[in-house]
Amino acid sequence: MESELPTAGTPSGEPGAGVETTGTGALAVAGAADGGLVLPGDVESVGRYLTAAKAESTRRAYDADFRAWSTWARQRGFSPLPAADAAVAAYLAALSDAGASPRTIARRLSGIGHAHREAGHPSPSEHPGTREVLRGIRRTAARDGRRPRKARALDTQTIRALVEDLPAGVAGVRDRALILTSFALALRASDVCGLDVTDLAPAGHGGPDVTIRWSKTDQEGSGEVLALAPGVRARTCPVRALQAWVEAAGLTGSSGPLFRSVGRGARPRIGRTRMARSSVRLVLRRAAERAGVPLDGLSPHSLRRSFATEGYKAGVSERELARTGRWASVTTMRGYDASSRWADPASARLGL
Template sequence: MEFYGDGGDPVDELVAVGAAPTQAGPGTPVIGAAEGGLVLPGDVEAVGRYLTAAKTESTRKAYDADFRAWSAWAQQRGFAPLPAADAAVATYLAALGDAGASPRTIARRLSGIGHAHREAGYPSPSEHPGTREVLRGVRRTAARDGRRPKKARALDTQTIRALVEDLPAGVAGLRDRALILTSFALGLRASEVCGLDVSDLSPSGHGGLDVTIRWSKTDQEGAGEVLALAPGVRARTCPVRALRAWVDAADLGGSGPLFRSVGRGARPRIGRTRMARSSVRLVLRRAAERAGVPLEGLSPHSLRRSFATEGYRAGVSERELARTGRWASMTTMRGYDSSSRWADPASARLGL
């Protein structure tokens, strides 16, 4: 059985046995009939559901946006977006580089183009040697020109305390406190903290909480991981107390999204849908402004980076840091550590 399309929408078309597959782009998946058998509408619906579930919503949206950008550029210049000529894609990458796009953005665009081609049953331009060489040249040029990827700024524990000490009273302040402290204490990505449900929290036998991360960037198939959230040594910055205070004040019960929107007024309305990742950035920046913390380099990823940096500084083993933070690469995790650079620099021992 052959699949065509990006799996972003239910499969709604069958190709007759022996017929050539129809051309498909993102959002128009097509399935070929099983050779020697009959594919029923119910089977097609089931396939569509699982194709949709194969990629996270954010991944599907990113692929779709990247393909739309490529398609618009290609059509303006008379190129076919799908299937695309390798030379056309290479020209597109070069144009993005000349326009100042970061190597990371260009690589992501190429991934989106490649994904659309693979799902439509065409060879991927992203695998062509010439295309890969252009991308390599973009990276080398950016490095030579001093254009490096911007990294989120790490915060020390004292600054994290300051962020939550000055939060406003009320339900919104309780939510923001719980969100910031939980993200920092477990090294959560914004997508992970926004994806938590109330039912993902359960009491442990150590005065803390077991927090289930049902899926993540490095766990796309949802095997899940249970993390230990230990109680803090200070009441005002204890993530366990903060979570319980928020759940109780918002009357969330035992199910549904953990972090939600909070309305204004004396009796603010608690939303039913989960917070968007962009809202985490707003929460963090508002807290920083109230605490007088500089905004430069501050992003939701700062909390994850801070977890690694402060964990190293506190002597937490790399094994435990990697297990809690769920880094697939130790090299990536070590790159987050900005605490040890001056712990014992080699240059200080040279007798200069």
């Protein structure tokens, strides 16, 4: 749900007092509201919290999507804001004709809608005609065989291969810890990059407790504590790998980001800032190239999907899988499993 602040105490169509949202999401003081006065400091505070309501990555995506729409609209002679519903529908159709995926088109529409709501205009994304066009785009894509691409799931043997041939040195130690920890705890790239050294705490299960302070589905930071258990092989044990990285990077007893950049040379410099999410993809692909693992469909999300697939195969309960992976919906989690449909198919029990 989008955050909105209505104009305070001003009849429609009359000049008066209150707080008004602008097209950039900033707030402006219009004067004295009925029964009180909204001060500049109040507006600044409200604007700050409205900004905090959206993740930074979400705000950047909305801004980029609205800029793309604005460029197209101006080229066609349309007003970007407020936008005519027919113009937005034409834009969606043009994106589809140009080969954009339904997911990309839906995201662009969300960005347009967000800008309109912030500016106090009706959102084109809510117009029945616009929604019907989007529905038609999805149906057409499905009929043409264009399905959303899913990250490829890997089995445990392939995960082992990824980390067993990493280069010697601090960078290889980091990459091993990053890959094994992400797989063992079903971490997104944003999750693993967001970890701090202080998120690791000794526990009684043989490994550390790992606190995920916030995530894509936990923007308010309720947090979740996950148990990172030791592996059965020393070379691929995530607990040993993580401890080796902490020691090699000199992070014992320190604070700040857990996974950081590593410089080149005999005595590589350890960065102070946290790794970018895009770096996780590079780490994974470099490891795959060294191990001879195909790159098709391989992404950081492969590690999360692999967790669900291998967990199901090992007989881990859905409750524990959902808790570790922080899936609110079991149905969504089952969609990550790439093995169950072959394990015991119903069609094999029909006596044919």
